[in-house]
Amino acid sequence: MKEIQGGVTAAKGYKATGGAIGIKEGIKDMAILVSEVSATAVGAFTTNVVKATSVLRNMELMEQKQQIKGIVINSGNANACTGIEGEKANQEMAETLADCLKVGQEQILTASTGVIGATFPIEKVKNGIHLLFPKLGKTLEDGHLAAEGIMTTDTYSKEVAVALEIGGKTVTIGGMAKGSGMIHPNMATMLAFITSDVCIKRELLDEILKESIQTSYNMVSVDGDTSTNDTVIVLANGMAGNAEITQKNADYEALKQALHFVNTKLAKDLVRDGEGATKFIEVHVSGAKTQQDAKTIAKSVVTSNLVKTAMYGEDANWGRVLCAMGYSSINFDTKKVDIIYHSAKGSIDLMIQGSPIVFDEQKALEILKEKEITVEIRIQEGIEKATAWGCDLSHEYVSINGDYRS
Amino acid sequence: MKEIQGGVTAAKGYKATGGAIGIKEGIKDMAILVSEVSATAVGAFTTNVVKATSVLRNMELMEQKQQIKGIVINSGNANACTGIEGEKANQEMAETLADCLKVGQEQILTASTGVIGATFPIEKVKNGIHLLFPKLGKTLEDGHLAAEGIMTTDTYSKEVAVALEIGGKTVTIGGMAKGSGMIHPNMATMLAFITSDVCIKRELLDEILKESIQTSYNMVSVDGDTSTNDTVIVLANGMAGNAEITQKNADYEALKQALHFVNTKLAKDLVRDGEGATKFIEVHVSGAKTQQDAKTIAKSVVTSNLVKTAMYGEDANWGRVLCAMGYSSINFDTKKVDIIYHSAKGSIDLMIQGSPIVFDEQKALEILKEKEITVEIRIQEGIEKATAWGCDLSHEYVSINGDYRS
Numbered sequence: 001m002k003e004i005q006g007g008v009t010a011a012k013g014y015k016a017t018g019g020a021i022g023i024k025e026g027i028k029d030m031a032i033l034v035s036e037v038s039a040t041a042v043g044a045f046t047t048n049v050v051k052a053t054s055v056l057r058n059m060e061l062m063e064q065k066q067q068i069k070g071i072v073i074n075s076g077n078a079n080a081c082t083g084i085e086g087e088k089a090n091q092e093m094a095e096t097l098a099d100c101l102k103v104g105q106e107q108i109l110t111a112s113t114g115v116i117g118a119t120f121p122i123e124k125v126k127n128g129i130h131l132l133f134p135k136l137g138k139t140l141e142d143g144h145l146a147a148e149g150i151m152t153t154d155t156y157s158k159e160v161a162v163a164l165e166i167g168g169k170t171v172t173i174g175g176m177a178k179g180s181g182m183i184h185p186n187m188a189t190m191l192a193f194i195t196s197d198v199c200i201k202r203e204l205l206d207e208i209l210k211e212s213i214q215t216s217y218n219m220v221s222v223d224g225d226t227s228t229n230d231t232v233i234v235l236a237n238g239m240a241g242n243a244e245i246t247q248k249n250a251d252y253e254a255l256k257q258a259l260h261f262v263n264t265k266l267a268k269d270l271v272r273d274g275e276g277a278t279k280f281i282e283v284h285v286s287g288a289k290t291q292q293d294a295k296t297i298a299k300s301v302v303t304s305n306l307v308k309t310a311m312y313g314e315d316a317n318w319g320r321v322l323c324a325m326g327y328s329s330i331n332f333d334t335k336k337v338d339i340i341y342h343s344a345k346g347s348i349d350l351m352i353q354g355s356p357i358v359f360d361e362q363k364a365l366e367i368l369k370e371k372e373i374t375v376e377i378r379i380q381e382g383i384e385k386a387t388a389w390g391c392d393l394s395h396e397y398v399s400i401n402g403d404y405r406s
Numbered sequence: 407m408k409e410i411q412g413g414v415t416a417a418k419g420y421k422a423t424g425g426a427i428g429i430k431e432g433i434k435d436m437a438i439l440v441s442e443v444s445a446t447a448v449g450a451f452t453t454n455v456v457k458a459t460s461v462l463r464n465m466e467l468m469e470q471k472q473q474i475k476g477i478v479i480n481s482g483n484a485n486a487c488t489g490i491e492g493e494k495a496n497q498e499m500a501e502t503l504a505d506c507l508k509v510g511q512e513q514i515l516t517a518s519t520g521v522i523g524a525t526f527p528i529e530k531v532k533n534g535i536h537l538l539f540p541k542l543g544k545t546l547e548d549g550h551l552a553a554e555g556i557m558t559t560d561t562y563s564k565e566v567a568v569a570l571e572i573g574g575k576t577v578t579i580g581g582m583a584k585g586s587g588m589i590h591p592n593m594a595t596m597l598a599f600i601t602s603d604v605c606i607k608r609e610l611l612d613e614i615l616k617e618s619i620q621t622s623y624n625m626v627s628v629d630g631d632t633s634t635n636d637t638v639i640v641l642a643n644g645m646a647g648n649a650e651i652t653q654k655n656a657d658y659e660a661l662k663q664a665l666h667f668v669n670t671k672l673a674k675d676l677v678r679d680g681e682g683a684t685k686f687i688e689v690h691v692s693g694a695k696t697q698q699d700a701k702t703i704a705k706s707v708v709t710s711n712l713v714k715t716a717m718y719g720e721d722a723n724w725g726r727v728l729c730a731m732g733y734s735s736i737n738f739d740t741k742k743v744d745i746i747y748h749s750a751k752g753s754i755d756l757m758i759q760g761s762p763i764v765f766d767e768q769k770a771l772e773i774l775k776e777k778e779i780t781v782e783i784r785i786q787e788g789i790e791k792a793t794a795w796g797c798d799l800s801h802e803y804v805s806i807n808g809d810y811r812s
Contacts, residue, residue, distance in 0.1 A: 050732030050740050081728055081740065083761050116725025117762045228729050305711070309804050319522025322487055323634050326456030334456050334487065355489050356523045395801045398715055 001258045007159030008033055009143035010174030012197040012239040015136040018149025021128025023076035023114070023121055030128045031073045031149030031176075033193060034101060034136060038067035039237035041109065042206040044213050046230035052080035053090040054110040055229060061106060065202060068235060069107040071193060072097045072129060075152050075178070079112040079120040080228040089122035096126045100133045111191050111231050113152055113178065147176035150191055154179050158269040164258045166251045169242040171198045173258055177266040179273055190217060192232040192266050198255060199238035200245040208256045209234050216263035219295065219388045220271045221303045234259070271389045276396030279311050282374045286385040293330045294386035300328030301375060302390035311373060312392035316341060316364035318350035321375060338378040343370035407664045413565030414439055415549035416580030418603040419645040421542040424555025427534025429482035429520070429527055436534045437479045437555030437582075439599060440507060440542060444473035445643035447515065448612040450619050452636035458486035459496040460516040461635060467512060471608060474641060475513040477599060478503045478535060481558050481584070485518040485526040486634040495528035502532045506539045517597050517637050519558055519584065553582035556597055560585050564675040570664050572657045575648040577604045579664055583672040585679055596623060598638040598672050604661060605644035606651040614662045615640050622669035625701065625794045626677045627709045640665070677795045682802030685717050688780045692791040699736045700792035706734030707781060708796035717779060718798035722747060722770035724756035727781060744784040749776035 008016050018031040043062050045055050061068075072093060079086050094108040101108070112120075136142065147157035161174035177192035213232060238244070245251050272280045283302045288294035301307055304324035310317040318339045325332070335354035340347055345367045349357045367373070414422050424437040449468050451461050467474075478499060485492045500514040507514070518526075542548065553563035567580035583598035619638060644650070651657050678686045689708045694700035707713055710730035716723040724745045731738070741760035746753055751773045755763045773779070 048729065048732035049734075049737055050728055078725070081725060081757070081760070081762060116729060117757070118725075119762075228732060305799075312804065319484070319487060319524075319634075322456055323454065323522060326454035326634060328455075331455055351487070351523070354487070356487060356525075393711075393804060395804050398718065398799060398801050398804060 001162050001164040001254065001261065004161045004163050006140040006161040006174055007143035007147050007176045008174045008193055008195045009138055009140060010161035011172040011195045013037060013237050014195045015138050016143050016146035017132050017135040017137060018145035018147070019132050019135065021131060022124045023074060028149045028151065029074055029076045030132060031146035032070065032097065032129065032132050032136060033146055033195065034070035035068070035195070035235055035237045037237050037239065038069055038107065039235040040200070040202045040205060041066070041068040041233060041235050042202065042209050043231060043233045044209055046227060048228050050081065050228045052078055052112060052229040053082065053087045054079060054112050055231060057090060057094070058109050058111070058231065058233070061109065064106070066106050068109055069101050069103045070097050071109040071111065071233065073111040073150050073191065074125055075150055076114040077112060077118055077120055078114045078116045078229050081117040082120055086120050089120040092122055093125050096129045100129065109233060111229070113150065113191055113229050116228060143174065143176070150176065150178040152178060154273055156273060158266055158273070160262050160265045162258050162261060164254055166198065166240070166245070166254060167242045169240045171240040171242060171255070172196065173198070173262050175262045175266055177270060179270040190230055190270055192217065192263070194232070194234040194259070194262060196234065196236045197238065197240035198236050198245070199240065199242050200236055200255065204245060204248070204252060205234060205236055208259055212256070212260045212263045215386070216260065216267040219299065219386070220267045221299060221388065221390045268389050271391045274391035276394040276399070277391030278394050279392040280372045281311055281390045281392065282372070283377065283388045283390070284374060284385070285377045285379065287378045287380040287382060288384040288386070289382035291384045291386055294384050295388070296330050297325050297328045297377065298386045298388035300324045301377070302388040305393055308390065308393035311368070312394050314365055314368040316348065316350060316359065316361070316368060321377070322351065325377065332379045332381055336380040340376040341367055342374040342376060343367045343372060345370055407568050407570040407660065407667065410567045410569050412546040412567040412580055413549035413553050413582045414580045414599055414601045415544055415546060416567035417578040417601045419443060419643050420601045421544050422549045422552035423538050423541040423543060424551035424553070425538050425541065427537060428530045429480060434555045434557065435480055435482045436538060437552035438476065438503065438535065438538050438542060439552055439601070440476035441474070441601070441641055441643045443643050443645065444475055444513065445641040446606070446608045446611060447472070447474040447639060447641050448608065448615050449637060449639045450615055452633060454634050456487065456634045458484055458518060458635040459488065459493045460485060460518050461637060463496060463500070464515050464637065464639070467515065470512070472512050474515055475507050475509045476503050477515045477517065477639065479517040479556050479597065480531055481556055482520040483518060483524055483526055484520045484522045484635050487523040488526055492526050495526040498528055499531050502535045506535065515639060517635070519556065519597055519635050522634060549580065549582070556582065556584040558584060561679055564672055564679070566668050566671045568664050568667060570660055572604065572646070572651070572660060573648045575646045577646040577648060577661070578602065579604070579668050581668045581672055583676060585676040596636055596676055598623065598669070600638070600640040600665070600668060602640065602642045603644065603646035604642050604651070605646065605648050606642055606661065610651060610654070610658060611640060611642055614665055618662070618666045618669045621792070622666065622673040625705065625792070626673045627705060627794065627796045674795050677797045680797035682800040682805070683797030684800050685798040686778045687717055687796045687798065688778070689783065689794045689796070690780060690791070691783045691785070693784045693786040693788060694790040694792070695788035697790045697792055700790050701794070702736050703731050703734045703783065704792045704794035706730045707783070708794040711799055714796065714799035717774070718800050720771055720774040722754065722756060722765065722767070722774060727783070728757065731783065738785045738787055742786040746782040747773055748780040748782060749773045749778060751776055
């Protein structure tokens, strides 16, 4: 497997575009993605009890195992908590793209992100689809336009693509995602769309996705808030020409690894560009009794407002890390805990075997001045491990979320 | 029952003082509290796996049902994660006050709050106890000095006192508490000390306290972080001269109500003075199937960074409230949800029966400009209710916690 240039148009048979259709004044707010041939589609969606109408409809189509031809996505309005009117608008949004493609509405998925509870601007959306449809294209730039069309408070678009050999054929996977507040374990205002030309049995693709999200999107946190609209969709249109993957063989493993790379890359980009984030924080927990224990501890640390503000302040306040571990609900012996901070500037032991280590504040500051910080935690209760990703909590986060109605 | 002036010296037989002993430069950082006669003591402590040495020792003394003569409290250093040395220092801290009082060390409780993991300055603490001990006094001002001595980033001291009749005698309850970051359900960096002259069986006092904290201290949140040092201690020295309360009669109920008033008042003061808080937020959930459901939803809303920043920004962004309800893990029908904001300036319906209400932004702003905001949530699934208290998330919170090593 190798990383290549591009995003959702990297794989064979996909067209995309994005542009400004007037939901947000003058800013790109729509993306369209289509596959030349019907694609197998699998997805993962928010666990929030309150689900946007697009999420509910997509879930239903997935259950029906519909083959998918296109996806239309808008930003600026989440079409969530908008009642019957919103449901109708979402259906019309799908029908509009279906008409353009001359396929049934059940072959179209939709996604929305933005303000919750505001009336959905369906006329603008319908006009927007007609406006953008003729612009669909296959180039990397077309994919890039789509990635820009789904952004909300993101400061840059997130794209990734990889290529790998499967049964003598080159299979390509491309993806795009948007963040950037309300990002927390269990899929939070994040949308990710992955396109692939691989040929694989739906059940196997679904299994790969469900497993992959547990240690990619579900291990990132910007602010602990889980949204109403979270969506990850993977399309596989089979145009690579590989023999269909129907069992868990070496091809399956190779694809699984590649798709997980794509998901992890996008997930990490989401927190790297978290609202107001000035630092990217990786929390690595090892020596746990179970993987779930390791995940719970890692997420508790990466979500702590006090840990996050200390990182923003470049303060080696490891007591807050231990404290967040302690209220994670997982039992461990504090006398066996190691806490070490790492960055490109080196490493510093803060607690070893439960004892505080006297450290050089100057060296600690030098390490914490970096943009990417790793918090290493060893608890010596077992052999399981997990990694979570997050960002610091800055003045800018407060400004963005005090001002922006999302 | 009536509220009266004062704090921990309001009840008969208590002396207190507080002052600066040099842990924090020039700022008050110690309080001492003693009872003329041995008092029955009950307590509630942090649920964090990582517990400060003072918490562990107090828990042990409570289990032994020790009668208590005095409490010594320092701020500026939490004596948590400080290993054997810290344990020894905590023991010495207790012994020093015990020597002054000429009682056994098992009659002395200790509490610490401040930075986690820093070496405990035991010499300063011992000297401090000797310095302050002669200053112990019975006046309201002496109690006030103690309340100031336990402050960390608090901007004002928290005190309360009430008097009630029990069996023809006047019983008094006084209390003091400190916040102010790391405050979250399940007792977080908060210390509260309640003194009473009531005479009551230990088991009954313990039951009253355990029940009271569930809907007072455990329903407040500043930042979702639960600390290593949380402590609530109630002393009852019997000097009011009432016949001992030995069963759940009317006297028991009256005392329970009075103690709950004291706890709720202190708990609300903690969030009112939360780090960087500019607004006090009350979240009231009604119509839940169980009280636990109502509590879980209320806490989820009051802890949401996105709700808190919207409050700071005075934005009637009710979508974030619904969203936080949705990820609380409690099931409810979104079609039956009402969300209403209240303040001294009036009320505004935002969602009724699951439908967004078009509202006057100007009126909403007027309501949200107030310092105290109530978020009313009705879910119509049952008849249970709960209230949680919190504060907004401000630029100032980030500044305080980016700079202060706690």
